[in-house]
Amino acid sequence: xxxxxxxxxxxxxxxxxxxxxxxxxxxxxxGLFWYQQHAGExxxxxSYNVLDxxxxxxxxxxxxxxxxxxxxxxLKELQMKDSASYxxxxxxxxxxxxxxxxxxxxxxx
Amino acid sequence: xxxxxxxxxxxxxxxxxxxKIECRxxxxxxxxxxxxxxxxxxxxxxxxxxxxxxxxxxxxxxxxDKFLINHASLTLSTLTVxxxxxxxxxxxxxxxxxxxxxxxxxFGPGTRLTVL
Numbered sequence: 586x587x588x589x590x591x592x593x594x595x596x597x598x599x600x601x602x603x604x605x606x607x608x609x610x611x612x613x614x615x616g617l618f619w620y621q622q623h624a625g626e627x628x629x630x631x632s633y634n635v636l637d638x639x640x641x642x643x644x645x646x647x648x649x650x651x652x653x654x655x656x657x658x659x660l661k662e663l664q665m666k667d668s669a670s671y672x673x674x675x676x677x678x679x680x681x682x683x684x685x686x687x688x689x690x691x692x693x694x
Numbered sequence: 695x696x697x698x699x700x701x702x703x704x705x706x707x708x709x710x711x712x713x714k715i716e717c718r719x720x721x722x723x724x725x726x727x728x729x730x731x732x733x734x735x736x737x738x739x740x741x742x743x744x745x746x747x748x749x750x751x752x753x754x755x756x757x758x759d760k761f762l763i764n765h766a767s768l769t770l771s772t773l774t775v776x777x778x779x780x781x782x783x784x785x786x787x788x789x790x791x792x793x794x795x796x797x798x799x800x801f802g803p804g805t806r807l808t809v810l
Contacts, residue, residue, distance in 0.1 A: 615797060616797050618798070620801075625785075625806075626803065626804065627787045627801040627802060627803050627804040628738070628787075628801050629801070630798060630800075630801075633797065633798060635797075672737065672738070676797055680797070681740070681743070682728075682740070682799065684737050684738050684739075684740075685737065686736070686737040687737050
C-alpha cells in the first residue's frame with residue numbers, strides 16, 4: 586500500500602529552527618509537495634521537490650532523498666504565524682496526490 | 695499565482711436537503727479538478743477526481759449517487775451533496791490542476807458545511 590509518515594505534533598520556540606520529517610512509500614514518484622494549513626483554512630503551497638537535494642525559499646527549505654523515500658521541511662527564524670499544520674504529499678505514478686496526516690506545529694514565545 | 699474560488703464559503707442546511715458547492719479556476723483553465731473532504735484534526739481525504747467533459751472518478755467508499763460532481767467547463771466544477779445528513783458536516787475543499795504538464799494543485803478556500 587501507499588504510505589506517508591510524518592510526526593503528529595511538534596513544538597518549537599519563536600526565533601528557533603524546526604525540521605519536520607516525512608517518509609513515504611508510494612507506487613511511483615512524480616514529486617513531493619509541502620503545504621501549510623492554518624486551522625479552518627485550505628492548504629497553501631510551500632514547496633515542490635522532484636530531484637534530490639535542497640530547495641531554499643526564504644525562511645523555508647525543503648529537502649528530498651528519493652533513494653531513502655525521505656523529505657524534510659526546515660523552517661528558520663520561527664514566527665508565531667508559523668503555527669499551523671504542515672502537510673507532506675507525494676504524487677504517485679498516476680499523478681494522484683497521496684497525503685500525509687499532517688504535522689501540527691506549535692510555536693511558543 | 696493561479697486562483698481558485700469556492701462558493702459558498704460556509705453553509706448550514708437541514709438534514710435531507712441538497713447543497714451545491716461551486717469551484718472555479720479564475721485565471722487558468724483547469725483540465726482536472728479534485729474534491730477533498732477534511733474532518734476536524736484529520737488530513738485531506740480525496741473524494742473524487744473530475745476531468746472536464748467526462749464522468750468523475752470516485753475514491754473507494756465515496757458514494758457517487760450522494761456526492762454528484764459535474765465538471766461542465768474548464769473553469770467550473772460543482773459538488774452536490776444530496777440528502778445531506780449531520781455526518782456529512784465537514785470542510786470541503788476543491789483543487790485544480792492547469793494541465794498534464796503541471797503537477798501543482800491550486801486549492802480553493804474551502805466550504806464549511808454544517809448539516810443540522
